[in-house]
Amino acid sequence: MTTVGEQLVEWLEAYGVGTVFGIPGVHTVEMYRGLARSKIKHMTPRHEQGAGFMADGYYRASGKVAAAFVITGPGLTNILTPMAQAYGDSIPMLVVSSVNRTKSKGMGAGDLHEVANQSLIGAQAAAFSHSLADPSQLGPVLARAFAVFEGARPRPVHIEIPVDMFSMQAVGAVSRPAPIRPPLPNPNTLTEAAEVLVKAKAPLILAGGGAIGANVQTLAERLGAPVVMTTNGRGILPLDHPLAVPASPSLKAVRKLIGSADVVLAVGTEVGRTDYDMYDRDDIEVEGKIIRIEIDAEQMRRGAVPDIALLGDAATGIDGLCAMIELPTRPAPKQADGARKASLAEIGEDYRQIVTFLNKIRNALPGTPIVCDSTQAAYAGNLYFAPDAARTWFNASTGYGALGYGLPAAIGAARAIGGPVVCVAGDGGVQFSLAELGLAVEENLPLILIVWDNKGYGEIKSYMIENQITPVGVDLHTPDFVALGKAYGAEAAQVEALSDLADFLIDAAERKGPTVLHLPEQVVLSRG
Numbered sequence: 001m002t003t004v005g006e007q008l009v010e011w012l013e014a015y016g017v018g019t020v021f022g023i024p025g026v027h028t029v030e031m032y033r034g035l036a037r038s039k040i041k042h043m044t045p046r047h048e049q050g051a052g053f054m055a056d057g058y059y060r061a062s063g064k065v066a067a068a069f070v071i072t073g074p075g076l077t078n079i080l081t082p083m084a085q086a087y088g089d090s091i092p093m094l095v096v097s098s099v100n101r102t103k104s105k106g107m108g109a110g111d112l113h114e115v116a117n118q119s120l121i122g123a124q125a126a127a128f129s130h131s132l133a134d135p136s137q138l139g140p141v142l143a144r145a146f147a148v149f150e151g152a153r154p155r156p157v158h159i160e161i162p163v164d165m166f167s168m169q170a171v172g173a174v175s176r177p178a179p180i181r182p183p184l185p186n187p188n189t190l191t192e193a194a195e196v197l198v199k200a201k202a203p204l205i206l207a208g209g210g211a212i213g214a215n216v217q218t219l220a221e222r223l224g225a226p227v228v229m230t231t232n233g234r235g236i237l238p239l240d241h242p243l244a245v246p247a248s249p250s251l252k253a254v255r256k257l258i259g260s261a262d263v264v265l266a267v268g269t270e271v272g273r274t275d276y277d278m279y280d281r282d283d284i285e286v287e288g289k290i291i292r293i294e295i296d297a298e299q300m301r302r303g304a305v306p307d308i309a310l311l312g313d314a315a316t317g318i319d320g321l322c323a324m325i326e327l328p329t330r331p332a333p334k335q336a337d338g339a340r341k342a343s344l345a346e347i348g349e350d351y352r353q354i355v356t357f358l359n360k361i362r363n364a365l366p367g368t369p370i371v372c373d374s375t376q377a378a379y380a381g382n383l384y385f386a387p388d389a390a391r392t393w394f395n396a397s398t399g400y401g402a403l404g405y406g407l408p409a410a411i412g413a414a415r416a417i418g419g420p421v422v423c424v425a426g427d428g429g430v431q432f433s434l435a436e437l438g439l440a441v442e443e444n445l446p447l448i449l450i451v452w453d454n455k456g457y458g459e460i461k462s463y464m465i466e467n468q469i470t471p472v473g474v475d476l477h478t479p480d481f482v483a484l485g486k487a488y489g490a491e492a493a494q495v496e497a498l499s500d501l502a503d504f505l506i507d508a509a510e511r512k513g514p515t516v517l518h519l520p521e522q523v524v525l526s527r528g
Helices: 004-014 048-062 074-088 118-123 135-151 187-199 216-223 252-259 314-324 334-346 349-364 376-383 406-417 434-442 458-466 481-488 498-510
Strands: 019-022 041-043 067-070 094-099 128-131 157-162 203-207 227-229 263-267 289-294 308-311 370-372 393-395 421-426 447-453 491-494 515-520
Touching (some): 004 135, 041 406, 048 434, 067 074, 074 118, 074 157, 118 157, 128 135, 187 263, 187 308, 187 314, 203 216, 203 252, 216 227, 216 314, 252 334, 376 421, 406 434, 406 447, 447 481, 481 491
Parallel strands (some): 289 308, 370 421, 421 447, 447 515
């Protein structure tokens, strides 16, 4: 017979899932019964938190959904942090956990891995969390999960299966339902929005991660509208495009540009505080009308309440506007170039030096994703950095803001694209997940880990000093990262000068397997 555990794998294949990140345990071995003969690649992280961040990076780099298999109790609580990060950033992932046997669930009898109401825990960071009550529910619940991934605001979904149910006989045939297409904005409202945009004298576009894949560039060129790209929206316009503003809307120069627009079109962005108000300033003031293209109806009433609400898919919404606005390309307004220059000046000398460092990575390895942990490089780049394409700059410093993200997310990205990925992680943050380097070596992944070493939590230390707090808990003993890299079986080297970085990167990208580059902060930051 086909068991529920085996059928789960068949369902994942039917939905096109190509990778599962998971750590087998006595509660989940039945999920693995069908994996060996499937086309799905299983990768074993060293911690369930790594599994979640890998699934996150896999999607951000490729736009494809990965699954994570975790055990009852600690497996789910360990992956909850990556789920929360993904939930905040609208990243889909399928988390499948075991749960105690049906007859003992919730009894408090001291079963292995027991936790009260595990599904409720998963629900805190998921579009929904479902506890399977019968084998016949597996197909319908997976259909619901992929309905979220395909047609709604994408977020994690958690499904838990009782341990005794995995070995039960599966019910029903495996046959993928018709794919769900996200909804189209209302045609009448689309016409209204197009009329307002055509009449605008100083239009502006805010592009978030939800705008990736939408034809923003064509619309912007027809309107002559600068495009302010959030952290997750960077690269939607090419780095050298005259309308591109690859700078944070939290900066004064960008807020001034937004405030001067007579029509603001926000596409695929929740207009959240970590992107738009990270300095706790007053809300951005817009003189004219706000138009939003947003797939989440509730989000229309958060962040920035629009005058015209286009509820639906960003790509089809932009295509609809382009079809109605057939204008010749307008020249880029001087304000776009002014905002770029003013933003770069505003971030300060240290951050400008870090941006130069990021530019060196981009220029040495064009098109290569740069994945950051929460470190100074990420903070500087989120304020001002222009990658050369979408899906090539991402980190966890917005939204939930989890440390330890960079290395496992970069591993997921490397698995997804099959090419080199650069990870920049601080010496503090990388120690949250350094063990995942073992998986990168095991899988011979083309990963380049740059350890930004300032001997502690440098950004927090600076914040303490700025606020007249004596630094406590921020100075760390850091290991020999070159020796650690070699101990794991990776290539490893010390970067002594920034001028050598490009050669290190090119060499690393050409060889198989991961490389660790130890980069002391002072190599990048020269404080005279």
